[in-house]
Amino acid sequence: MLLATWNVNSLKARLPRVQAWISDVQPDVVLMQETKMTDKAFPALTFSEMGYESAHFGQGQWNGVAIVSKVGDRRADQLRSREADAEARIITATCGGVKVISVYVPNGRALDHEHYQYKLRWLDSLRAHVQAVATPTDRLVVGGDFNIAPSDIDVWDPKALEGSTHVSAPEREKLQALCDWGLRDVVREQHPDPKIYSWWDYRNGSFHRGWGMRIDLMLVTNQVADNTTWSAIDRNARKGEQPSDHAPVLIEVST
């Protein structure tokens, strides 16, 4: 089973690229973030014509998360409804016997900004939610845009980012708390090499200069990690016409 997470940065603007990528890669499940649209505008028919069931939790011009799957089981594994959250940042489904959660963690903006405190509180509530809906022995994938680089090798220049969000100790500790509960950063486990990034700023030619960060993660329980046969970040998706500023992250799990 091939699972992906991708911050598409507006599904309206990105739909041609998303369709082309899904047709090419044929993932079984895609977790999306930043769809930036209402539920009514979500192109469910487009996905169903491609063979995918879908679930979307949108709020309009900001945020918005979705899950599309072609391995939903009609009895036990149907895509489930949204979570309760003031902002559209989390949605859960069960696909092919694996519980999947698509998350869009708040950016934080700046360490001294109120939004950064919101980010930390949101990460606390994420852990509480995960603990409430699953146990570490379940088959669980929590994937999405975490807006956190887990360690310094996940950024192009740690010195340049000192004092910024995405790399600060408090948010990294919240991420570690999820791992302490029983989630593993399986992509990092399989790729200990530096310079594997999932996001590059649109500005300053960052992509071509290699100024990126690995902030899109697939955190998985042991049951999934021990059966992950392959993983990758598809940086080709960051190239070409009208790309998202994020690349899709993929894991292949044997079932």
Place this chain on the structure above:
DNA sequence: ATGGTCGATGGTCGA
């Protein structure tokens, strides 16, 4: 690195 870019907007703001 934060200007420089995008996307949703319809003035700017957020990332």
